[in-house]
Amino acid sequence: MKNLSTILATLVLVFAFMNSASAEDWKVSATAKKKLNPYELSKKNISSGKKVYQTNCKSCHGDPTKANMLPLVPAPTDLGSQNFLVQSDGEIYHKIKTGKGAMPTFENTLNDESKWMVIAYLRSFDKNKKKAVVAKAVVNPEVIDVKIELNVDADNKKLRAQLTGLKKDGKRVGLEGIEMSFLVKRTFGQLDISGEEAYTNANGELLIQFPTDLPGDREGQVDLLVKLTDEDNYGPVEEKRVLSIAVPTNPKNPLDERAMWGTRANAPIWIIASYVLGVIGIWSVIFLVLFQVFQLSKMRVKS
Numbered sequence: 001m002k003n004l005s006t007i008l009a010t011l012v013l014v015f016a017f018m019n020s021a022s023a024e025d026w027k028v029s030a031t032a033k034k035k036l037n038p039y040e041l042s043k044k045n046i047s048s049g050k051k052v053y054q055t056n057c058k059s060c061h062g063d064p065t066k067a068n069m070l071p072l073v074p075a076p077t078d079l080g081s082q083n084f085l086v087q088s089d090g091e092i093y094h095k096i097k098t099g100k101g102a103m104p105t106f107e108n109t110l111n112d113e114s115k116w117m118v119i120a121y122l123r124s125f126d127k128n129k130k131k132a133v134v135a136k137a138v139v140n141p142e143v144i145d146v147k148i149e150l151n152v153d154a155d156n157k158k159l160r161a162q163l164t165g166l167k168k169d170g171k172r173v174g175l176e177g178i179e180m181s182f183l184v185k186r187t188f189g190q191l192d193i194s195g196e197e198a199y200t201n202a203n204g205e206l207l208i209q210f211p212t213d214l215p216g217d218r219e220g221q222v223d224l225l226v227k228l229t230d231e232d233n234y235g236p237v238e239e240k241r242v243l244s245i246a247v248p249t250n251p252k253n254p255l256d257e258r259a260m261w262g263t264r265a266n267a268p269i270w271i272i273a274s275y276v277l278g279v280i281g282i283w284s285v286i287f288l289v290l291f292q293v294f295q296l297s298k299m300r301v302k303s
């Protein structure tokens with residue numbers, strides 16, 4: 001009898017486990033699969049999708065196509081792989097919305113537009129769809145010695161970068177439609193000041209407004225790094241510069257104020273007062289004792 005109940009209990013446990021495992025299957029209805037991305041696969045949408053991806057998805061899924069996802073079980077899919085991208089927009093949308101297991105639901109954390117932008121970004125890795133995007137983009141001539149030339153208008157806080165390359169016939173030409181990142185070094189990491197659409201124009205130029213309220217060091221200096229956002233185009237091309245166009249700051253040294261951690265004269269009054277009183281108290285006791293001893297020795301001399 002005892003054996004039977006043990007077996008029954010085990011069976012119940014096993015069934016419960018199997019049930020929960022099968023309930024984890026990702027079921028996407030046929031109607032949900034048919035949903036289409038209402039936003040077009042434009043450069044702008046792809047780049048805003050990239051931003052959403054980097055803040056919300058990259059921590060687990062890694063970089064699309066690089067398969068450097070977090071080692072979870074089951075593993076977060078490489079969302080840039082062709083295997084994954086055979087799924088329809090609607091199917092991907094449904095999965096982002098509902099989540100499963102370690103994959104969080106983004107039903108309320110991301111608005112609809114952001115979800116579709118991420119899908120547009122992921123689609124940009126789709127070999128079948130990418131052709132369409134590239135065809136719309138500008139085709140630059142084949143060049144070597146690609147470089148960024150930076151002009152700074154410190155008075156108006158304007159930065160002008162020009163991206164040029166050397167053609168085979170020795171002519172230097174501007175490169176059009178290339179995305180650039182303007183990064184300002186901060187204490188922790190880098191601040192991207194390039195804005196939404198940082199693509200070079202027909203002359204290879206790009207104008208960026210430096211933020212008017214960005215604090216720099218005591219002299220208002222900041223370290224600027226300008227580089228190509230996508231190294232696939234021309235490899236790593238970058239230009240570094242120290243600019244004196246930020247707002248000068250005079251950081252207060254916390255040690256200069258009267259505080260618990262202050263040294264000597266900067267300690268709080270009550271600490272100094274109790275210390276001084278303590279010292280006076282101890283020395284008075286010592287003097288009192290010495291005085292009494294002295295009195296004692298005087299008494300012995302008398303007797």
Ligand code: HEC
Nearest residue numbers: 056057060072074075076077092095096100101102103118
């Ligand atoms: C906390 C980690 C985590 C975050 C953050 C995360 N995911 Fe996931 N994601 C996972 C895991 C784990 C899976 C695999 C789940 C499974 O198969 O049970 C997954 C699966 C998916 C799938 C289904 C893949 C397939 O093979 O069909 C999609 C689509 C997806 N994630 C998109 C996203 C998007 C888009 C974001 C950002 C908005 C995101 N995920 C953020 C962990 C995460």
